[in-house]
Amino acid sequence: MARLTAGKLDAADDERGAAGASQAGPAPVDVAVEHIFHIYGAGAVKALDDVNFTVERGRFVGLVGPSGCGKSSLLLMLAGLMQPSEGRIVVEGTELSRPDPERVGVVFQEASLLPWKTARENVEFPLKVRGIGKTERRARADAFLDLVGLSEFKDRLPNQLSGGMRHRVSIARGFCQDPHILLMDEPFAALDEQTRMTMGNELLNIWEKRRKTVIFVTHSLTEAVYLCDEVVVMSHRPGRILERIEIDLPRPRTYEMMATEKFGRLRDHIWRLIRKD
Numbered sequence: 001m002a003r004l005t006a007g008k009l010d011a012a013d014d015e016r017g018a019a020g021a022s023q024a025g026p027a028p029v030d031v032a033v034e035h036i037f038h039i040y041g042a043g044a045v046k047a048l049d050d051v052n053f054t055v056e057r058g059r060f061v062g063l064v065g066p067s068g069c070g071k072s073s074l075l076l077m078l079a080g081l082m083q084p085s086e087g088r089i090v091v092e093g094t095e096l097s098r099p100d101p102e103r104v105g106v107v108f109q110e111a112s113l114l115p116w117k118t119a120r121e122n123v124e125f126p127l128k129v130r131g132i133g134k135t136e137r138r139a140r141a142d143a144f145l146d147l148v149g150l151s152e153f154k155d156r157l158p159n160q161l162s163g164g165m166r167h168r169v170s171i172a173r174g175f176c177q178d179p180h181i182l183l184m185d186e187p188f189a190a191l192d193e194q195t196r197m198t199m200g201n202e203l204l205n206i207w208e209k210r211r212k213t214v215i216f217v218t219h220s221l222t223e224a225v226y227l228c229d230e231v232v233v234m235s236h237r238p239g240r241i242l243e244r245i246e247i248d249l250p251r252p253r254t255y256e257m258m259a260t261e262k263f264g265r266l267r268d269h270i271w272r273l274i275r276k277d
């Protein structure tokens with residue numbers, strides 16, 4: 001599997017100084033979720049109830065909570081794809097009122113690739129839409145396909161790839177757009193456990209190199225603890241924030257850490273919060 005050797009990626013490093021997490025002092029707030037309330041369909045379903053939190057630049061933040069608590073709704077709002085009934089989302093100091101893929105990119109649960117385009121063309125496509133020239137977009141797509149270990153498969157169509165490979169293409173496409181903030185809605189949910197673990201490690205490898213701000217929705221508490229700097233725990237619907245939990249495990253994360261007492265304590269704590277709610 002490709003590692004972090006793609007020189008082109010260094011050249012494209014984030015001009016915002018996205019490695020803010022490693023700089024002295026607190027990193028700037030990248031995303032502020034300000035008192036979000038949301039009601040679907042003429043008051044029939046109250047989905048979110050005063051959701052309020054901030055995410056600092058360069059952090060990997062998990063969003064967990066019981067099924068139907070409003071995680072996907074919140075992510076759609078963070079992507080500018082849906083407006084809340086009340087409250088606002090502020091990204092880099094500006095209110096987000098519409099999709100802005102240069103600032104906020106999204107990787108959905110379904111790999112959602114265009115079936116008639118090759119892996120490389122799929123990764124390139126959003127760059128093409130943004131008017132980036134062929135040479136540059138191809139170089140960027142190839143670098144990220146290399147990073148997710150798919151250099152040899154870049155000319156294959158999605159139906160010629162395994163489920164795990166399609167997800168890798170999808171993740172390469174998300175990072176390739178080089179958004180400041182990357183939203184991920186259960187990107188590995190459809191994968192078997194082994195592929196899921198591998199993909200989690202690949203994602204961390206890319207993130208450690210790029211230090212994007214990541215907001216990652218998952219149902220897996222193990223995955224949340226393993227990947228994240230912080231886990232935001234939501235209540236049953238209508239979703240509220242129950243607690244923000246700092247995951248103070250060292251990086252790089254390793255498989256062995258999962259067997260430690262600290263890892264177990266963090267996971268149990270989140271589980272008890274969700275269960276008792």
Ligand SMILES: Nc1ncnc2c1ncn2[C@@H]1O[C@H](COP(=O)(O)OP(=O)(O)OP(=O)(O)O)[C@@H](O)[C@H]1O
Pocket residue numbers: 040041045047065066067068069070071072073074237
């Ligand atoms: N378009 C809609 N119209 C009406 N109700 C909706 C709509 N979309 C979502 N809901 C309801 O809003 C609530 C929150 O849904 P949402 O999909 O955001 O939750 P979730 O936490 O992502 O769920 P899951 O973990 O099961 O994916 C649920 O009760 C859902 O049924």
